[in-house]
Amino acid sequence: MARTEAGGYRERLLAGAVSCLQEKGYARTTARDLVAASGTNLASIGYHFGGKDALLNEALAEFFDQWIAQVERAMFSSQPGSAREMLERAMTELVDRFEELRPQLVVFVEGYPAALREAALRERLAESYARCRRAGADMVRRAVAQFGIELPVAPEVLVSVLVAITDGLLLQWLLDPAATPDARQVVDSLAALSSLIA
Incomplete structure (x- = not known):
C-alpha cells in the first residue's frame, strides 16, 4: 500500500484508511496496515479516532x-x-x-x-x-x-x-x-x- 505523506496525522490516517479499504476491504484491514499506508503510528489511531474500527467507519x-x-x-x-x-x-x-x-x-x-x-x-x-x-x-x-x-x-x-x-x-x-x-x-x-x- 502506498504511504500517504500529505496533511496532518488525522488527514493522513483517513487517506490511508481509504487506501486500505480499497485494497484489503473492511474486515481484512489491520491497524498495522493503516499505519503503513498513512506513515503515522499506532498511537495516532487511538488519539485521533479512538481505534481502528472508528477510523474505518469515518473513512x-x-x-x-x-x-x-x-x-x-x-x-x-x-x-x-x-x-x-x-x-x-x-x-x-x-x-x-x-x-x-x-x-x-x-x-x-x-x-x-x-x-x-x-x-x-x-x-x-x-x-x-x-x-x-x-x-x-x-x-x-x-x-x-x-x-x-x-x-x-x-x-x-x-x-x-x-x-x-x-x-x-x-x-x-x-x-x-x-x-x-x-x-x-x-x-x-x-x-x-x-x-x-x-
Missing part, C-alpha cells in the same frame, strides 16, 4: 459525504432547462460514475455485513444515510422552488426512494455492469412508471 462516512456533495454540484452547477434535466444530472452523478467509483462502491457494500454485527458501524452508516436524506431533501426543495413544482410526497420520501434505486443499481452493476441501466434509462423508466400510475 466510509467521508466517501458517502463526498459523493453527496458531487451530486449537488452536478445538479446546480449551471441552469438546467427542466426538472427532468436536473434529475438526469443527479442520476448521472449517481449511476453513470459506477465504473469510476468501483473501489469505493466495493468497500461500501462490504461495510454492510460488518454493520450487521458492529453497532458502531451500523450507527455510522445510518447517520450517513440520514445526512444523505437531509442533503437530498434540501436539493429537492431547491429544485422544486426553482421550477415552481409542488411535490405530492415529502422530499425526504422521494430521496429515500431514489437512494434505494441507486443502491439497487450499484449492486446489480457490481455483478453485471452490461445489464445495468444508465442514468437516462433510469429517468425514462421513472417517467414511464409515473405515466402508468398517474
Whole structure:
C-alpha cells in the first residue's frame, strides 16, 4: 500500500484508511496496515479516532459525504432547462460514475455485513444515510422552488426512494455492469412508471 505523506496525522490516517479499504476491504484491514499506508503510528489511531474500527467507519462516512456533495454540484452547477434535466444530472452523478467509483462502491457494500454485527458501524452508516436524506431533501426543495413544482410526497420520501434505486443499481452493476441501466434509462423508466400510475 502506498504511504500517504500529505496533511496532518488525522488527514493522513483517513487517506490511508481509504487506501486500505480499497485494497484489503473492511474486515481484512489491520491497524498495522493503516499505519503503513498513512506513515503515522499506532498511537495516532487511538488519539485521533479512538481505534481502528472508528477510523474505518469515518473513512466510509467521508466517501458517502463526498459523493453527496458531487451530486449537488452536478445538479446546480449551471441552469438546467427542466426538472427532468436536473434529475438526469443527479442520476448521472449517481449511476453513470459506477465504473469510476468501483473501489469505493466495493468497500461500501462490504461495510454492510460488518454493520450487521458492529453497532458502531451500523450507527455510522445510518447517520450517513440520514445526512444523505437531509442533503437530498434540501436539493429537492431547491429544485422544486426553482421550477415552481409542488411535490405530492415529502422530499425526504422521494430521496429515500431514489437512494434505494441507486443502491439497487450499484449492486446489480457490481455483478453485471452490461445489464445495468444508465442514468437516462433510469429517468425514462421513472417517467414511464409515473405515466402508468398517474
